[in-house]
Amino acid sequence: MMKMSRIQKFYLDHQRLVLIVMTTLLAVAYLGKFYFGMMIYQLAMILVALIGVIPLVIRAGESLRYKIISIESLVSLAVIGAFVIGEYNEAGIVVWLFTFGDWLETITLNKTRQSIRELTALAPQTALRINGHQAPEEVDIDEVEPGDQLLVKTGSQIPVDGSVVAGDGHVNEASLTGESVPVHKRVQDSVSAGTILTSGTLTVMTEQVGEDTIFGKLIELVENAQDSQTQTQRLIDRFSQFYTPLVLVLAVLVGLISRDLSLAITVLVLGCPGALVIGVPVSTVAGIGTAAKKGIVVKGGRVLESLRKVDTLVFDKTGTLTVGKPxxxxxxxxxxxxxxxxxxxxxxxxxxxxxxxxxxxxxxxxxxxxxxxxxxxxxxxxxxxxxxxxxxxxxxxxxxxxxxxxxxxxxxxxxxxxxxxxxxxxxxxxxxxxDVLRPEVASILKEFKEKQHYQLVVLSGDHQAVTESVMRQVPIDLVRGDLLPADKQAVIKQLQDAGHQVAFIGDGINDSPAITQANVGIAMGSGTEAAIEIADVVLVRSTLEQLKMALSYSKRTVRNMRQNITIAILTVVLLLIGLIAGYIYMASGMLVHELSILIVILNGMRLIRY
The missing domain is CATH 3.40.1110.10 (Calcium-transporting ATPase, cytoplasmic domain N)
Structure with missing residues (x-):
């Protein structure tokens, strides 16, 4: 088992090199066929198949240990069967195509995860700590503790969350908020780790370091979200557990009835649901990563699907729709x-x-x-x-x-x-x-109501008369004041019982029950830590413009998932039709299969451009 693990690790670490070797051997095979005869061709194809099938057999064996018949199991059986009937060229081409597809998946998923790598790269590694009257000392960020005073120079990252105790300057907070316009910082203003001082010099009193900073929590949330599964993905995973054995049984039946082993092996190749398995994760990772770059933290693929279904937006008033500085x-x-x-x-x-x-x-x-x-x-x-x-x-x-x-x-x-x-x-x-409404509230709520047809509700602890007065200038369907936190939760429950899918947007600890009750809880990044912790979506910049973007991203991402599922299913159907009609064989079927994987990957990557 240990030996198998080492072999698998070698293939993972040298994926590109293995593909280059296999591709070179494939070229030698075809050159040999034209210049030196079939012996060189067959020998090179056997080497291609043997090199490529080893990691497939290992992965298939690991799946079988857990009583799962994986895609690798189908391909391994197909390659072994091709060897049995002497179709070494088919075996070599199928394995090369599968290896090439694996490599494409790897580089593409790495590409879609670029946003989280960019965030991680922005995490500060060192800081200039002030020690009395001595010159500032450069120390590793792990050595900094709350209460330490740090010197931040022009062009440097602010290494911690804290407050300015001396100095004056402008800070680019794009890594957190997505907004590139620098913010003026003075004494007593708060600053955040990962942001960049574009001008001036600041002395910062440390309050939070490392994973405890807003930036650290943002990275952790996005990492967890990108590794999560959507409901659609879980359904596909369950489907694959039954679908793959079904293909195996079908191939056996075809072989027994037709007495054609080559045809049975071709069924195994065509039945691989590769595009179906990879399509949804690519969309999820790309959608969540792109949103994160805009300062919108979505805590999982499930949230994207829930957010797309929302038909009612419920807002807290103070600090959410209003400036919050009465x-x-x-x-x-x-x-x-x-x-x-x-x-x-x-x-x-x-x-x-x-x-x-x-x-x-x-x-x-x-x-x-x-x-x-x-x-x-x-x-x-x-x-x-x-x-x-x-x-x-x-x-x-x-x-x-x-x-x-x-x-x-x-x-x-x-x-x-x-x-x-x-x-x-x-x-x-x-x-x-x-208190007054935020400048953008009136126009965005009007768009939500008139163009996107959301039901809009405002819930507030303020008096009914006060709440109605503030909200008079915007198109709200229901305004409720004089509410305790439990009352807000009860109103959301009533909306849900009436068949509505509800998103609640708030910023205070008193909004926690409502955020928890809603189908999707959304917290303003400027709100309390408790609200941010339990929310499904965090709007780091704390604007309704980000809410509009989050709703848009959810619809685009789910639509992209469905497109990928459709492409995958149509590919299998067309391959089976081609097989029956006599136009598709093992190698050509595998080529179409790998092309379908490439298509769903490229389709998922379109989300990165938004």
Missing amino acids: QVETVQNINGDLNNNWRLLASLESESNHPLAHAILEAYPGEDFDPIDHSEIIEGRGIVAQINGQEVLVGNERLMTESGISLAQLSLPAESTHVLMAVNRQLRLGIAVM
Whole structure:
């Protein structure tokens, strides 16, 4: 067994050399036939067949150990049968064609995986670590730890995920987002591994290194996705397990009935489902790899098929359709000192990463914060905390009403999002916050609705009036506000029960139940790690333009798979017709078979151009 493994490894490592040797022998055979007679021709053909059949027999034997009759089993039997009846030329040509087809498959799959290799090549290997007042030291990326400060010079890759602590410059983030326009980075801005500093000099505080970086996770996700199988591929694999033995039985029956061993062997050759087996993986790898180069991470071939079937797009509002950077429009001080109220509110919001918290902190006129003794998040409502011995509630109207706090004095604009604060069960402060739609949202949603006929739904935790006000300018079929995370999940379940295939697009940890419930969960790359982790698709650039591209890629890829399946099936049918009509023989049948493999490979590679 060990000897067999070494032989197989030799053939794998020297695939191109073996093909060159076989091709040379094939040329010698035909030259010998014309100049030196049949002996040289037959001897060269025997050598071609023997060299090429060895790895086929080994692979066939390994398949039989697992009770699987593989394509290699069919070809091996065909070659052995050709030897038995003395058709050495047929055996040599069949083996050469199969070897040539194997080589074509290898180089083509390598080509379709080029995108992941390009991503991997962009992964930084070294970094300039700052050690006090000493000159920066170049170290291997594996030696860098969170908290280390790194120097990044113009033209260099940023080696880690972190934040800028000194310097100023422009960063090309195309490796992550697909967008080649450099982004200006200043102190406190975040930067990502694998991106390139095109101008300026930065000192970066390390936060994540290696596989833990956004770039590292992107590579891992794409690698896993390219190795995954679609539902169509799994069906084909199961089909092949029954189809191949069926061809073997058919060849035996043909041989017994016709008493023609050559005809039976030809049936074995024609029955090889090579194009059927290779066609779908080529499409899957090419489609997922091409999407990754555009900053769209699709977690598996199954997702492509599910995404193509989607007829309903359900969106979270804040941070997905809106800019996600709301601004404070109105401040209503209801009871108590305004400065004291502001400080209490800002103290509590300083511990939150919610977009509304950022808006409040930007508007906070002071600089001091009170220590928080204890805090608890009330899902879909707000936060309850203890500050300086006082009970402080910050959240929406629902939180206040359920806590028995009167809202009679509240007079904030109805079309805005409200953040309310109560201290010791007395309403103190009301904040009106406004968010605006992303610039591209209106035109893309209109295209989704009018040209692609998707049903469009918006689900939000904001008030119904606020949500409707924001979405008034776009063609939405259903707008639902005042929803908790479980409510969003329930709405999606209702849509699915009505027969719809649903994709949910969100960015927050509160979107996790909805992302999980949907047929396809899609997360904005700017969203929380939890949402990105469970999503089926990640839009790294966090734009609806990428969503449009993802939907388009899914349709193109699945269409390409179906084209390849059709080509493979038609090839087998035409070969059988040609055999019955007397136009197809073993070598010519194998030639057509290998050409069909080449055709489906080239067809799959068309996806790389998109």
